[in-house]
Amino acid sequence: MYAICPTIRVGLQIDKGVKKGYSVVEYEVLIRGRYRSWCATFKGEKMKILVVLGHPNPSQSFNRSVCETVMQTLGMMGHEVIFHDLYAEHFDPLMTYDETVKNGPIPEAIQPYIDEALSADGYVFIHPNWWGGPPAILRGYIDRVYRSGIVYSFGPNGVISRVVGRRAMVITTSNTPRDIEVSIYNDPLENFWKTVFFGMLGIDGDHFRHRNFESVIMSTHEQRVRWLEQTQQLTEKVFGS
Numbered sequence: 001m002y003a004i005c006p007t008i009r010v011g012l013q014i015d016k017g018v019k020k021g022y023s024v025v026e027y028e029v030l031i032r033g034r035y036r037s038w039c040a041t042f043k044g045e046k047m048k049i050l051v052v053l054g055h056p057n058p059s060q061s062f063n064r065s066v067c068e069t070v071m072q073t074l075g076m077m078g079h080e081v082i083f084h085d086l087y088a089e090h091f092d093p094l095m096t097y098d099e100t101v102k103n104g105p106i107p108e109a110i111q112p113y114i115d116e117a118l119s120a121d122g123y124v125f126i127h128p129n130w131w132g133g134p135p136a137i138l139r140g141y142i143d144r145v146y147r148s149g150i151v152y153s154f155g156p157n158g159v160i161s162r163v164v165g166r167r168a169m170v171i172t173t174s175n176t177p178r179d180i181e182v183s184i185y186n187d188p189l190e191n192f193w194k195t196v197f198f199g200m201l202g203i204d205g206d207h208f209r210h211r212n213f214e215s216v217i218m219s220t221h222e223q224r225v226r227w228l229e230q231t232q233q234l235t236e237k238v239f240g241s
C-alpha cells in the first residue's frame with residue numbers, strides 16, 4: 001500500500017512484514033512514534049524545502065531511507081517538500097557550451113528546476129560519496145541549475161547570491177572510515193558542500209549542516225537505525241523554528 005503525506009509529493013511504501021533490506025519500511029514505526037511530539041512542538045513558519053536525491057538505486061539503498069526519513073520529518077513539521085530523485089527523472093547532467101556563456105539561454109527543461117531553487121526556503125541534498133564528490137548526475141544538476149548570472153553573480157564586492165541566508169542540509173554516506181577521510185583525503189565532501197557550494201552562495205554558520213554516515217558497508221542494522229534517528233533530529237534542528 002502507498003501512504004501519501006499531504007505535504008510530500010512522494011509515496012512511501014508500507015508493506016508490513018515484508019523485509020526490504022534496510023529501506024525505510026523497517027523504520028516507519030520509529031518515525032510515527034514521534035509524530036505527536038513534533039506537531040506539539042513545531043510552531044515555526046511553513047517553509048518550502050527542496051530535497052534532491054542522487055542515488056541510482058530506486059528503493060533499496062540506505063540513501064533512500066535517509067531521504068524518506070528527511071521527507072517524512074519535513075512533512076510532519078508542516079513544511080512543503082519539493083522532491084527530485086534525479087535518477088528516476090533521468091535528469092540530464094550534461095551542461096552545454098551555450099549554458100556556460102554569460103546570459104546564455106536557459107534550456108526549457110532546466111528552467112523549472114531553476115525556478116524551484118530560487119523560490120525554495122531551504123535545501124536538502126542526499127547522496128553517496130563517489131570518489132570524494134557527489135555522483136555525476138548531482139554534479140550536473142548543480143552545474144546546470146545553480147548557474148552563474150542566475151542564482152549568483154559577481155559584483156564589485158564579490159559574489160552576489162540570490163539565495164543568501166536560506167537553510168541547507170546535506171547528508172552523505174561513504175565506506176571510508178572518518179579518520180582516513182579527513183587525514184588522507186582532507187574531507188572532500190565537507191569542503192565541497194560547506195565551502196565551495198553553500199559557502200559561496202551565502203549559506204553558512206547556523207544555516208548549514210552536513211552529516212556523513214560512515215562506514216555504510218560495515219554498519220549493523222542497529223547502527224543504521226541510529227543514523228536514521230540522527231537524520232530526523234538534524235532535519236528538525238535545521239528546519240525547525
Ligand SMILES: Cc1cc2nc3c(=O)[nH]c(=O)nc-3n(C[C@H](O)[C@H](O)[C@H](O)COP(=O)(O)O)c2cc1C
Nearest residue numbers: 061062063064128129130131132173174175176216
Ligand atoms: C563509483 C563509486 C565511487 C565510490 N567512491 C567512494 C569513495 O571515494 N569513498 C568512499 O568512502 N566510498 C565510495 N564509494 C562507496 C559508496 O559511497 C557507498 O557504496 C555508499 O555510500 C553506500 O550507501 P548506499 O547503501 O545508500 O548505496 C563509491 C561507490 C561507487 C559506486
